[in-house]
Amino acid sequence: MDMAVFRITCRVAWVDVDGAQVLHHSNYLRLFERVEEEFYEHLGLGSGFRFFIEREIWLPRVEVFCKYKAPARLGDMLEVSLSIEEVKEKAVRYSFTVEKKDGGVIVAEGYVVAVAADKNFEKAVIIPPEIAEKLTLFKNG
């Protein structure tokens, strides 16, 4: 369902390309995180994971996957979409799509599993219920 998707756009910058003048593959994980941050802000939870940091909760990634389908070239305008695949008590699984704004070619698709953790990264903690509830609204499928 399209309404359950959150989107940002961004341009492929000089500093983000590699020697082949395409977006370096590691930077897709940065894009995924950027849309995630903007998503939390969109939910009214403050910017930069502030909601979590203030509660001394980290959100370390436990799994990432990305399939690259076409090169994103220098100067391309990209649209990065986030949706929620699954919300568990202590973990959330996001899915991401990166496409070219002009033409709609899908550049990459992937997912990230993040776990809520205490500030020493020693054990998983419960995602605050008010967050879990909001995340569920963006659950796809």
Next chain:
Amino acid sequence: MDMAVFRITCRVAWVDVDGAQVLHHSNYLRLFERVEEEFYEHLGLGSGFRFFIEREIWLPRVEVFCKYKAPARLGDMLEVSLSIEEVKEKAVRYSFTVEKKDGGVIVAEGYVVAVAADKNFEKAVIIPPEIAEKLTLFKNG
């Protein structure tokens, strides 16, 4: 003169901060370059330094300077301004200011000198006159 300034805004993201949760000092150079790229696009020259690349001209930096005045913290919205300090036949000197959008505190100020170079970085070349002319419009002072 305020009209001679070009501005973008951007937020301090999780991936861009260091262990002190402030924008890593090297990332200011990335911000400077980002506003520069958007500036060229604003001038109608295409994105991602395309105008130069198509003419097989690189724009390597020969000098950068930055003075850091206040920390830019995770989640802060920043305004990055570019103006032109000097346009020479084969070089341009940009000046930059980074301030917090909320409150206007100046976070950093700096300059960058870039030289137009042939694609082997072997000699300086002339900045195409139609560019030099446009740059002059953003000359401050």
Next chain:
Amino acid sequence: MDMAVFRITCRVAWVDVDGAQVLHHSNYLRLFERVEEEFYEHLGLGSGFRFFIEREIWLPRVEVFCKYKAPARLGDMLEVSLSIEEVKEKAVRYSFTVEKKDGGVIVAEGYVVAVAADKNFEKAVIIPPEIAEKLTLFKNG
């Protein structure tokens, strides 16, 4: 078989950690690539993917996966290992392990599939046989 593994060590630097003072998850992909580059150099193929670049072959990634098992903290010395899981005519699948040099805790494990591509990223090309042969020597299992 242990002999089929290529290893480098590196330290978690200030610039590579995030606001939680642990290695940012996107930087694992950079580590994977770094050991890959050193591996090609170890094979006598020159540094920085030079062997491929000189033949106008790119090695874009088509798939990456990483499972994060423990945080890599600021200053930790890491050992990053590469082995070859599969060599096809036009693609190679590397697998990677990141562990702490001191204590041997596994920090992350993952794989990367790279395809040999022509310089316009338009079609896959054959991995030069002399490379394929060398890669096979590092095939695990």
Next chain:
Amino acid sequence: MDMAVFRITCRVAWVDVDGAQVLHHSNYLRLFERVEEEFYEHLGLGSGFRFFIEREIWLPRVEVFCKYKAPARLGDMLEVSLSIEEVKEKAVRYSFTVEKKDGGVIVAEGYVVAVAADKNFEKAVIIPPEIAEKLTLFKNG
């Protein structure tokens, strides 16, 4: 005096170059910081600025300058040297040189001024005397 210089070597990696296949100019600041971290470790102060962090002291940069003299190309092995230009009660000024290991061409030169700050970045604090003393040993001139 040559003995007052601390050096590391590192190779220009694929991820660190830009679309011109040369080290991106912002990455020189990362090199400067890397040699600084290794320098503190060499002084016996632990890795990753640990000595400072444990005392709740940050070392924010207040000024950086870099002059780029030649491109550092993909795969080049670089030597990065640090020396101490000045040690004040609450600040230190490092100077840096980057050269090609093979041939000795100077690629870049620069300096960085860092200030010792309390953990809220609100005021400068005194550099612990045992550090100041060690730094002085690397003072050039």
